[in-house]
Amino acid sequence: MRKVSKLRGACASLLIGLIFMIIVKILMESCSQQQEFAAYLNSSYPNLVKFYFLEQNKGLKNNTNFGRNLVSVIRRKMMPAKFLQEESCEIETALYYLRNHKNITIENYEDPFANFTPIGGDDWTFSSTVDCLRNSSTSILEKSNTERKRPYIGCSENDVYMNLIHLSSGSPDQVFQFPSNCLKRVVAKYCKDNLTVPNIVHYIWFGSLSFEFMHFVSFLSAYKYQNPCMILFFHDMLPSGIWWNLLRQTVPNIVLVRVITPTHISGRRIKFIQHKADIFRLQILKEYGGIYLDTDQYILRSLDEFRNNECTMGMAHDGTVGSALIIAARNSRFIQKWIESYRSYDPKSWGGNSVTMATKLTETFPALVRLHRHHCMFFPHGLVLYNQNYKWSHSYAIHIFKNGHINMLKSIDFDTVRKLNNTIGAFFRYILHGNKELCRK
Numbered sequence: 001m002r003k004v005s006k007l008r009g010a011c012a013s014l015l016i017g018l019i020f021m022i023i024v025k026i027l028m029e030s031c032s033q034q035q036e037f038a039a040y041l042n043s044s045y046p047n048l049v050k051f052y053f054l055e056q057n058k059g060l061k062n063n064t065n066f067g068r069n070l071v072s073v074i075r076r077k078m079m080p081a082k083f084l085q086e087e088s089c090e091i092e093t094a095l096y097y098l099r100n101h102k103n104i105t106i107e108n109y110e111d112p113f114a115n116f117t118p119i120g121g122d123d124w125t126f127s128s129t130v131d132c133l134r135n136s137s138t139s140i141l142e143k144s145n146t147e148r149k150r151p152y153i154g155c156s157e158n159d160v161y162m163n164l165i166h167l168s169s170g171s172p173d174q175v176f177q178f179p180s181n182c183l184k185r186v187v188a189k190y191c192k193d194n195l196t197v198p199n200i201v202h203y204i205w206f207g208s209l210s211f212e213f214m215h216f217v218s219f220l221s222a223y224k225y226q227n228p229c230m231i232l233f234f235h236d237m238l239p240s241g242i243w244w245n246l247l248r249q250t251v252p253n254i255v256l257v258r259v260i261t262p263t264h265i266s267g268r269r270i271k272f273i274q275h276k277a278d279i280f281r282l283q284i285l286k287e288y289g290g291i292y293l294d295t296d297q298y299i300l301r302s303l304d305e306f307r308n309n310e311c312t313m314g315m316a317h318d319g320t321v322g323s324a325l326i327i328a329a330r331n332s333r334f335i336q337k338w339i340e341s342y343r344s345y346d347p348k349s350w351g352g353n354s355v356t357m358a359t360k361l362t363e364t365f366p367a368l369v370r371l372h373r374h375h376c377m378f379f380p381h382g383l384v385l386y387n388q389n390y391k392w393s394h395s396y397a398i399h400i401f402k403n404g405h406i407n408m409l410k411s412i413d414f415d416t417v418r419k420l421n422n423t424i425g426a427f428f429r430y431i432l433h434g435n436k437e438l439c440r441k
Helices: 002-042 048-060 066-078 089-100 137-144 181-190 213-226 242-250 273-288 333-344 355-364 382-387 406-410 423-433
Strands: 148-155 160-167 175-177 200-205 230-235 254-258 290-293 297-299 311-315 321-328 370-372 397-399
Touching: 148 181, 148 242, 148 254, 160 181, 181 230, 181 273, 200 213, 200 273, 213 230, 213 242, 213 290, 213 297, 213 406, 213 423, 230 273, 273 290, 273 321, 273 333, 311 333, 321 333, 321 355, 321 397, 333 355, 382 423
Parallel strands: 175 254, 200 230, 200 290, 230 254, 311 370
Antiparallel strands: 148 160, 290 321, 297 397, 311 321
16 A cells, blocks of 8 residues: 555656646746747837846735746746846836736737837936026025916806906915806816816815925926916915915916815714815816826826826826826716715725725726826836936826925925935926936036
């Protein structure tokens, strides 16, 4: 019996070994095909092979699938000793397609950036400097005390109008209350074009926060690169300070909308002020439609190509749907589903009804939202923004994930941004000066 048992064991081991060799052969062939394709992409996207191997291994660390783990072992032996970090959103996008379309080849690969115009120039070494417009605190204070422009809106029973008027520094702004039927009519008349989503930008400002330079740059980016008909500023109290004053002097189409902040959702008291903004951004988009932006979200190129969809959102680096940038038509069905989900609002859950719920809804109702899965909307990872220079030549927008970096961000102004050698410094300079390069003294 022992001999029979040993014989069976030997046969089983031999069979397992044979199966193992067959699997290795198949996977090696698959790996070879993938390497060939990666090499092809590498001609367009530098360092792609390194990124491909690195990202595959990171994604397979907890994967129990035998075959995939075997591939990761094979690849690990082929990888160079050191890797660059996340380099560019078009590289990460190519990797996304590689990971999710295992049968992809040179013949059937469709480059999502084939007709794309990169921004920021060709040199991303940051080894050269350029002349930048110099601003100082003194000149900013002087400018903030001069005459400024502001929209003046009027509504009658039969018509609405909007004119740009000049105001002296001490003149009060026109302020609307939310919801405003007059504003809804103005949006319909002045902000609608042949696209589904009106070209209007929304910001929310709740609480007595300090309006910093980073906020000024966000508003400027929306004004400069999206060119909206209006920027609606929803607030419970107005900010103050030199950067707020400079913004009102620099961006002429800001319209103030006063808000009574919600205290309860579905009969439950709101615990976090962020939850107030979470639900209110949805109410704004349902009422007017448009482009919602967090105050730490930055626009780097026009979002008009997404305005022909009823609702568009992007994936964040953690795999959830990001809510810092939402593009939606008025009465969007996806936004309505999201609002309805707040019937189960949990005040203790930080993101349960915001990004977590949005992610679930995109899976349940995929036809109601265009989910922008490539990496040029909410990427890169937050650490890449502060520790290195990320190549954002193909990015639409960048979210800077300010939590944990507030003190560093508060130190940035027109002087310090000139020599700030990281991702934030580069795209701040691009927004401010039209050039990402480090500034000469």
